[in-house]
Amino acid sequence: GAGVSQSPSNKVTEKGKDVELRCDPISGHTALYWYRQSLGQGLEFLIYFQGNSAPDKSGLPSDRFSAERTGGSVSTLTIQRTQQEDSAVYLCASSRGTGAKTQYFGPGTRLLVL
Amino acid sequence: SQQGEEDPQALSIQEGENATMNCSYKTSINNLQWYRQNSGRGLVHLILIRSNEREKHSGRLRVTLDTSKKSSSLLITASRAADTASYFCATDMIKAAGNKLTFGGGTRVLVKP
Numbered sequence: 702g703a704g705v706s707q708s709p710s711n712k713v714t715e716k717g718k719d720v721e722l723r724c725d726p727i728s729g730h731t732a733l734y735w736y737r738q739s740l741g742q743g744l745e746f747l748i749y750f751q752g753n754s755a756p757d758k759s760g761l762p763s764d765r766f767s768a769e770r771t772g773g774s775v776s777t778l779t780i781q782r783t784q785q786e787d788s789a790v791y792l793c794a795s796s797r798g799t800g801a802k803t804q805y806f807g808p809g810t811r812l813l814v815l
Numbered sequence: 816s817q818q819g820e821e822d823p824q825a826l827s828i829q830e831g832e833n834a835t836m837n838c839s840y841k842t843s844i845n846n847l848q849w850y851r852q853n854s855g856r857g858l859v860h861l862i863l864i865r866s867n868e869r870e871k872h873s874g875r876l877r878v879t880l881d882t883s884k885k886s887s888s889l890l891i892t893a894s895r896a897a898d899t900a901s902y903f904c905a906t907d908m909i910k911a912a913g914n915k916l917t918f919g920g921g922t923r924v925l926v927k928p
Contacts, residue, residue: 705857734915744903744918757915792857802846802907802914806858 703727705807707793713813714783722778722810726795733776734796734804735768739789747791750776751798783814821904821919829927834891836922838904839884845907847880848916849889852901861889861902894926 706725714720726733735747746760750770761767765783770776780787790811794804821838828834840847846865850858864871864880864887871878877890891898901923905916 732914736916736918743920744905746915746917749915760915790856794858796914802848802863803860804914804916805860806850808857 705793705795705805707791707807707810709810710808711811711813713815715815716785717782719779719781720783720812722780722791722812724776724778724793724795724807726774726776726793727805728774729797730795730805731773731798732796732804733770734794735776735778736792736794737762737789738792738809739786742789744792747778780812783812785814788812788814821902821922823922824920825923825925827925827927828894830894830896832894834894834898834924834926835888836902836924837886837888838919839886840904840906840917840919841885842906842908844882845914847878847887848905848907849876849878849887850903850905850918852903852921853899858903891924894924896926896928898924899926900924 708723731752733750736744738744748768749757765781768778790809792806792809794806796804844866846863848863849861851861852858862873862876862878864878875892880887901921903921904919907914
């Protein structure tokens with residue numbers, strides 16, 4: 702079956718603009734994760750969704766970052782008033798649920814803030 | 816700060832040689848996983864080892880886990896040029912809800928033909 706897909710693949714934006722990144726998880730996976738990978742910080746957890754439970758937002762770096770997951774499937778990560786330090790690869794992953802340990806990653810969105 | 820630290824940061828070997836990389840972590844874990852990443856894009860899951868396991872094999876991969884030392888190693892035997900990638904360990908901490916992963920800094924492996 703299809704894997705996790707993310708769009709866009711690449712995004713270049715100007716400082717101060719808002720961006721939306723999209724993630725389509727594997728069908729039937731109830732858990733969805735966002736991670737960020739940047740040169741200085743490595744791979745960092747951002748936010749986690751599990752079914753209809755309240756998301757775990759503990760990894761979001763600032764209130765400019767938000768995410769939602771509609772209908773328990775597609776998720777969008779929104780970054781408002783982007784800053785240059787937001788430049789990174791944003792990776793989405795999904796898994797069958799909290800009991801399933803293996804996370805399946807999408808190809809990522811490479812964000813460059815000029 | 817990251818839960819895991821990996822060493823070496825980079826490794827260059829000839830095809831056919833074995834590659835060994837290590838990961839250390841700080842807090843108690845449910846399990847530890849190794850992922851591979853090509854060209855800075857999506858991660859591919861390689862192997863998972865549970866906290867009550869000491870060694871696990873998958874094809875040319877061998878993973879060990881020493882919970883007393885809070886460390887793990889990944890061995891790739893008979894390496895191939897296609898094994899060139901970055902390798903990350905990731906831990907799923909006992910007190911963390913939802914299996915969110917904490918990654919090490921990664922080891923960049925170059926396998927020369």
